[in-house]
Amino acid sequence: MEALQKVKYEDLTPEQKDFVQLVGMETFLMLVQQRGGTSLYIPKAESISRTVRNSAIRAEFTGKNLKQLAARYELSEVQIRAILSQKER
Numbered sequence: 001m002e003a004l005q006k007v008k009y010e011d012l013t014p015e016q017k018d019f020v021q022l023v024g025m026e027t028f029l030m031l032v033q034q035r036g037g038t039s040l041y042i043p044k045a046e047s048i049s050r051t052v053r054n055s056a057i058r059a060e061f062t063g064k065n066l067k068q069l070a071a072r073y074e075l076s077e078v079q080i081r082a083i084l085s086q087k088e089r
Contacts, residue, residue, distance in 0.1 A: 004029055054083045 007029065009020060020028045031040075057069055061084055070077045 004033060054086065055088065057083050058088065 009017065009025060012020060016028070023031075053073060057073060057080060060069060061080075066077050066080055069075075070080050073080070075083075
């Protein structure tokens, strides 16, 4: 779209300007062109890092350090056991 290429920062709403400050104008316009009008879900940082955390817990588990892992990762022993019982993704 030729008109889209002429959009300037000043033409945007305050919410759009906030988004542009995070991702840049080029990325913003690409998203508008490719995904405009759709809902975009942005996960919480915790949900993205959870997989990495859980893998680390499995790798560090020695069979005798359940309490230490619970303390280090600020989880309960029940939560650590649940993580250890899950398959690696």
